[in-house]
Amino acid sequence: MSTTESKTDSAVNDNKWIGQRTVRPDGADKVTGRAAYSADTNMPGMIWGKVLRSPHAHARIKSINTKKAEAYPGVKAVVTAKDIVNFPLDKSVMLGIQDMRWMCRNVMAREKVLFIGHPVAAVAAMSEKIAAEACKLIEVEYEVLPFVVDVEEAMKPGAPILHDFLKHEGKPSNIAGTLEHKLGDVAAGFAKADVVIERTFHTQPVHQGYIEPHACLVSVSDGKATIWSSSQGQFMVRAMCAYLTGIPQNDIRAIPAEIGGGFGGKTIIYLEPLALMLARKSGRPVKMIMTRGEVFHASGPTSGSYNKVKVGATKDGKLVAAQGTFCLQAGAFPGSPIRGAAGCAFAPYDIPNVHSVGIDVVSNRSKVAAYRAPGAPIGAHAMECVMDEIAEALKMDPLELRLKNAAKQGTKAAHGPVFPRIGFVETIEEAKKHAHYTTALPKAKRGVRYGRGVASGFWFNAGGESSAQVNINEDGTVVVITGHPDIGGSRASTANITAEVLGIDYKKVSVLIGDTSVIGFSNLTGGSRVTYASAMVVTQSTEHVISILKERAAKIWKIDPDAVVWENGEARPAGDNAGKFEPLSLGQIAAQASATGGPIGAGKQLNTTGAEGGFATHLCDVEVDEDLGIVRVLRYTAFQDVGRAIHPGYVEGQMQGGAAQGIGWALSEEYIYDKNGKLDNPSFLDYRMPVCSDLPMLDSVIIEVPNPKHPQGVRGVGEVPLVPPMAAVANAIHNALGRRFYSLPMSPPKVLASLDMAAE
Amino acid sequence: MAKLHVSTTINGEPQEFLCDAEQSMLDILRGPLGLTGSKEGCGTGDCGACTITVNGRIACSCLMLAAEAEGQQIGTIEGMAGEELHPLQQKFLEMAALQCGICTPGVLMAAKALLERNPDPSEHDVRFWLAGNLCRCTGYDKIVRAVMETAADMRGAAR
DSSP states (O other), rough: OOOOEEEOGGGGOOOTTOOOOOOOHHHHHHHHHHHOOOOGGGOOOEEEEEEESSSSSSEEEEEEEOOHHHHTTTTTEEEOOOGGGOTTTTTTEEETTTTTTHHHHHHOOOOOSSTTTTTEEEESSSSSSHHHHHHHHHHEEEOOOOOOHHHHHHTTOOOOOTTTOETTTTTSSSSEEEEEEESSSEEEEHHHHSSSEEEEEEEBBOOOOOOOEEEEEEEEEEEEEEEEESOOOSHHHHHHHHHHHHGGGEEEEEEOOOOOOOOOSSSOOHHHHHHHHHHHHSSSOOOOOOOOOOHHHHHBBBBEEEEEEEEEETTTTOOOEEEEHHHHHHHEEEEEOOOHHHHHSSBBHHHHHOOOOOEEOOOOSSOOOOOOSSTHHHHHHHHHHHHHHHHHHTOOOHHHHHHHOOOTTTOOOOTTOOSSSEEEEEEEEHHHHHHHHHSSSOOOOOEEEEEEEEEEEEEEEOOOOEEEEEEEOTTTTTEEEEEEEEESSHHHHHHHHHHHTTTTTTTGEEEEETTTTSSSSOOOHHHHHHHHHHHHOOOOOOOHHHHHHHHHHHHHHHOOOOOOGEEEEEEESSSSGGOOOOEEHHHHHHHHHHHSSEEEEEEEEEEEEEOOEEEEEEEEEEETTTTTTEEEEEEEEEEEEESSOHHHHHHHHHHHHHHHHHHHHHHTTTOOOTTSSSSSSOOOOTOEEEOGGGGEEEEEEEEEOOTTTTOOOOOOSSSSSSSSSSHHHHHHHHHSOOOOOOOOOHHHHHHHHOOOOOOO | OOOOOEEEETTTEEHHHHHHTTOOOHHHHHTTTTOTSSSSSSSSSOOOEEEEEETTTEEETSBGGGGTTOOOOOOOOOGOSSSOHHHHHHHHHHTTTOSSSHHHHHHHHHHHHHHHHHHSHHHHHHHGGGGGEEEEEEETHHHHHHHHHHHHHHHHHHH
16 A cells, blocks of 8 residues: 655745644534534424426426415425526626526526426425425426537537527527637647647536535525525525525525535535525425435536647657647536636646637536536546657657646746746656656556556636634634635644644634624635635734734733734743743733733735646556456556645545546546436436545645745645546556547446457 | 334434334434434435444445334444544544545444454455445545554554
């Protein structure tokens, strides 16, 4: 069993708490079953809501009659699109990355149903069973329309059109938008190339696969709503519900339940506005929980895609031009992550001529939602597989090819920025000398072949708005409140930072996640922004607290506040001139707070910037069973520049978890539709995510090249690990079999078909 | 139809409840009994988030009828810690073997049952024993390591 390791600049290692594997403040509750997730809260008088969903992939709603359902014993309220605020189609109203025109129609179908599982009505009743029975009594008259689920089919002339108002080149189209990045002159670049590889790739939609289904409990009394739900942002829940119900934000309190996984899929809402309207109509608290089938049918996976990538290199291995077209399926409404696909695919490399195009395509599937580095894994899959072919054509080591072309400080990326100090080169260098790369693969035996693949990846990372409040208790302990749901240990990193800055024991710091009524606006837990932004805002809040503590000590000592310093959790006179006083501890100052000016605490609100890009390089060894077509990952190592690991345990966890999701995307996960446009595998049995026995240990090598724009050097961590794996696995399979796969997942039937073709 | 009356033992304490014939054990645990530590991730026995023990054997409580609890010894995550955390719970915290934590109660219940049968499991044993417990956050690495280290600690303590 191999181990994890960390490569750190020694200069940043004099910290006491930053970099420690502390026990997370919410840990005991989560190992004893006490932590309250979204489905774990109940209220007196609570009733249950269920959703009636479309049986058609595409149909016009001619009429909805809810009378029989309303009259059914035990039913307390029924809602339809009439109860949700209508945002006219001709005017965009953006909230973050979501357009409320699409959100209001996604939470409840309005003119048309656009996918099987699209909500049409919702019922609240005394029990879940009664609500489900009443849903069957709702009469919906549909005019069934032709449908299209495939991205290539949806782009063809004559394809069924989902939205008449969407026009591309003057004609109604399923192409909802395009995005283009240009650098240099690609034609001139390709003219200089000695080798050019152009390939077409397909990827399937994959679901984030969080184990906790969407759920909420909503109470409305005297026009004021309280929402308990698990999401990646209580402020997003509040704002979207305000938009969709017309209730002002001050009358909505969104309380973040513990979140059972999100990976981007909970940056959007489904049930909350329906429960809110049901609660308002019925006068009773309403609880709603999606089944796993509903999660698969009606919550957002990430896009399936159809991509072309062309790369040219000189014979000494210098990349001279790259061109990419990434067609991403948005599902029923515009908004696929083309920015991530087109922007991240080529960003790891210093390529003088780049043309990258993203095309957003709607089709009759559930609307996509963010999934870990949205779009970037799709772009990287294509680019990193082509890189492997370039290396093969040039007879170059694939890591050497990447090293030769790696983006570094000063490199201009096609999507805009000039990179500051980044750690991509370091990830490749560490991979090259790692025992994983220098150890020979097992020798092939009858029916079993072995291969090794490499791939790299990039994600933008994100800053944005965050708020924090740091309060000193009367006994000198500390409470920190932030506004970001803790999805994977961020309370621990926040406590590490507070303890470090304040110079006190980690155990004296509690970290709470505030609801929308107790803490200032904080943007989503997503985009790899939470530890980055929290560290900034918590550091500034804590520094303000320290300035107050120094003033209080000065008051006690009757000296000038400038003559006080804060060291190791104590106030001390700055020098002999300041006077001779015994140091005052945090506890001693806190105990005298009332007498020296009142309670001690400070909060900051920031719109953080400077979240510089994250890079990773992954190594993957596979074993391919030639008789069964089964690919097993035997060894996996992720190398990532994280800037600074505030809590290495949870940083490794992000790297390992992303790699595991990527292995699933590469080998076994896919949405399979039948000929009626119905998802055929809406369960964990048939939608095959990796289980414990599918995977080896996932080694993680943390590389720390501090982000120059952050007080602790933090870069985002969580997204990048999902970017390289699909290509790393594909390249390893090629290394094993000598055959390339251009379509995901590389499941046993596809591998067998390819081997059969080779045999013929 | 009248409700069924069930007498059972949960976490060592006698417990009675009424249920419908078709109600699952998970629904009764999470509903009337208020034991929400067992989670419903799928309702079809595929994710293991609702793992409990029935007379020491692990079971998906979403696949078990509540009426089947009659006369049985049921164990849930709420009964795992005494005054102190169970060594597995402690090790999971020390080794960051959970991220979101939703699968953790089920994983811990399954792992505890494994160590009761096999105090010295190999990595292979742990991986196959836990193959019925989906975790989407961790990639299982730290979970497997934590179970094996706990087993080693418990063997050391037993010596």
